[in-house]
Amino acid sequence: MAEQKSPHDVPDVTGMSIGILGGTGDQGRGLARRFAIAGHWVLIGSRDAERARAAAAELGSRLPVRGMENAAVAAEADVVVVAVPWEGHRELLASLAGPLAGKIVIDCVNPLGFDKQGPFALPVPEGSAAQQAAAVLPDSRVVGAFHHVSSVLLLDPEVDRVDLDVLVLGDDREATDTVRALAGRIPGFRGVYGGRLRNAHQVEALTANLIAVNRRYKAHAGLRITDV
Amino acid sequence: MAEQKSPHDVPDVTGMSIGILGGTGDQGRGLARRFAIAGHWVLIGSRDAERARAAAAELGSRLPVRGMENAAVAAEADVVVVAVPWEGHRELLASLAGPLAGKIVIDCVNPLGFDKQGPFALPVPEGSAAQQAAAVLPDSRVVGAFHHVSSVLLLDPEVDRVDLDVLVLGDDREATDTVRALAGRIPGFRGVYGGRLRNAHQVEALTANLIAVNRRYKAHAGLRITDV
Numbered sequence: 001m002a003e004q005k006s007p008h009d010v011p012d013v014t015g016m017s018i019g020i021l022g023g024t025g026d027q028g029r030g031l032a033r034r035f036a037i038a039g040h041w042v043l044i045g046s047r048d049a050e051r052a053r054a055a056a057a058e059l060g061s062r063l064p065v066r067g068m069e070n071a072a073v074a075a076e077a078d079v080v081v082v083a084v085p086w087e088g089h090r091e092l093l094a095s096l097a098g099p100l101a102g103k104i105v106i107d108c109v110n111p112l113g114f115d116k117q118g119p120f121a122l123p124v125p126e127g128s129a130a131q132q133a134a135a136v137l138p139d140s141r142v143v144g145a146f147h148h149v150s151s152v153l154l155l156d157p158e159v160d161r162v163d164l165d166v167l168v169l170g171d172d173r174e175a176t177d178t179v180r181a182l183a184g185r186i187p188g189f190r191g192v193y194g195g196r197l198r199n200a201h202q203v204e205a206l207t208a209n210l211i212a213v214n215r216r217y218k219a220h221a222g223l224r225i226t227d228v
Numbered sequence: 229m230a231e232q233k234s235p236h237d238v239p240d241v242t243g244m245s246i247g248i249l250g251g252t253g254d255q256g257r258g259l260a261r262r263f264a265i266a267g268h269w270v271l272i273g274s275r276d277a278e279r280a281r282a283a284a285a286e287l288g289s290r291l292p293v294r295g296m297e298n299a300a301v302a303a304e305a306d307v308v309v310v311a312v313p314w315e316g317h318r319e320l321l322a323s324l325a326g327p328l329a330g331k332i333v334i335d336c337v338n339p340l341g342f343d344k345q346g347p348f349a350l351p352v353p354e355g356s357a358a359q360q361a362a363a364v365l366p367d368s369r370v371v372g373a374f375h376h377v378s379s380v381l382l383l384d385p386e387v388d389r390v391d392l393d394v395l396v397l398g399d400d401r402e403a404t405d406t407v408r409a410l411a412g413r414i415p416g417f418r419g420v421y422g423g424r425l426r427n428a429h430q431v432e433a434l435t436a437n438l439i440a441v442n443r444r445y446k447a448h449a450g451l452r453i454t455d456v
Contacts, residue, residue: 194440199347202429210453212423212427226452228441228445
């Protein structure tokens with residue numbers, strides 16, 4: 001009889017290279033830094049190769065991080081994280097559909113607006129940023145994850161460990177398992193399956209609530225899922 | 229100088245009576261049981277007074293719980309929890325706008341649909357169940373809270389403590405502070421301010437994700453907010 005598979009089991013992702021589109025932003029640099037510390041080759045992407053190289057250099061020459069254009073990152077990396085601003089999200093991904101075909105694409109974009117009362121969720125025609133990515137990348141394996149990670153903590157050299165759960169959403173079990181494994185490479189992080197892609201909107205939008213929490217409690221709030 | 233108020237401070241809610249509209253459902257009975265154990269008078273409401281009395285009796289004669297019609301609950305209780313099914317939510321609340329005027333009304337309704345692929349968030353014209361409540365109860369102090377509590381755990385006599393955070397949403401600081409205090413009366417619960425009412429949709433919808441988590445991990449998942 002085959003051994004019973006636990007929902008916590010994850011594949012071995014050692015040696016996987018991770019590309020980050022929009023990797024010069026805070027969230028992208030924070031994830032780049034932590035994945036590189038965990039031993040992954042990280043490719044930081046930007047529209048401007050020079051800015052990407054500067055962001056990589058800034059993370060320190062001892063870390064395995066390189067900077068290049070987004071298109072080169074999409075072509076070279078084993079797995080690609082989408083950390084671009086919401087404005088331009090669809091257009092950039094559509095332009096990279098070829099090189100991203102067949103790859104796991106991790107969307108961590110939160111479509112938010114801000115006004116005097118603070119942050120709020122923007123409506124997305126496809127339902128969510130992750131579903132928009134899936135719509136324009138029909139040949140990629142799109143997963144939603146890393147929505148609630150604090151870039152401040154990830155970039156802080158004094159912080160060795162950030163304790164939180166990363167909700168991982170998608171319709172492709174092998175892809176969500178791989179992304180859960182990648183999340184678990186960052187000390188303190190745990191990847192937890194969080195539902196299908198059609199339920200990504202509320203996870204993205206919840207970032208507005210976490211920002212409200214941060215303001216009220218002067219915190220860098222994240223989530224833990226209890227009883228799992 | 230006035231003492232600095234901590235965002236964790238809560239008012240004293242001892243002695244407050246708690247009404248639960250739709251209190252014969254699982255979520256309503258679970259909250260009724262825990263609030264009664266915490267020493268609050270609880271009024272379980274139903275369209276049918278007889279069913280409400282039966283639900284109250286079932287919780288045990290030693291607990292301070294009574295059953296009555298929803299309208300009587302709305303008139304008598306100090307604070308009212310809305311735990312009715314989403315179908316009929318607007319109609320019931322609109323019919324009780326008079327007796328609910330001036331009161332704190334805690335909406336914990338999750339507008340969800342289910343199909344072969346599991347749960348998903350239903351669109352709500354007002355944005356969320358909590359915003360719908362605020363729209364039909366213009367003279368009440370509407371707060372969203374208790375969306376992610378597991379009725380199975382709350383009703384289990386073997387479970388003394390349920391560790392989770394209750395996200396409390398609203399635009400009235402005194403009302404959200406009172407509801408945070410009420411949440412804290414249940415052992416293991418902590419009330420955490422979670423943003424304005426306009427950001428309630430994603431908190432309600434996240435219940436679909438927690439159901440997906442429960443199915444995958446055979447759990448009764450809840451949330452904890454880290455760094456707060």
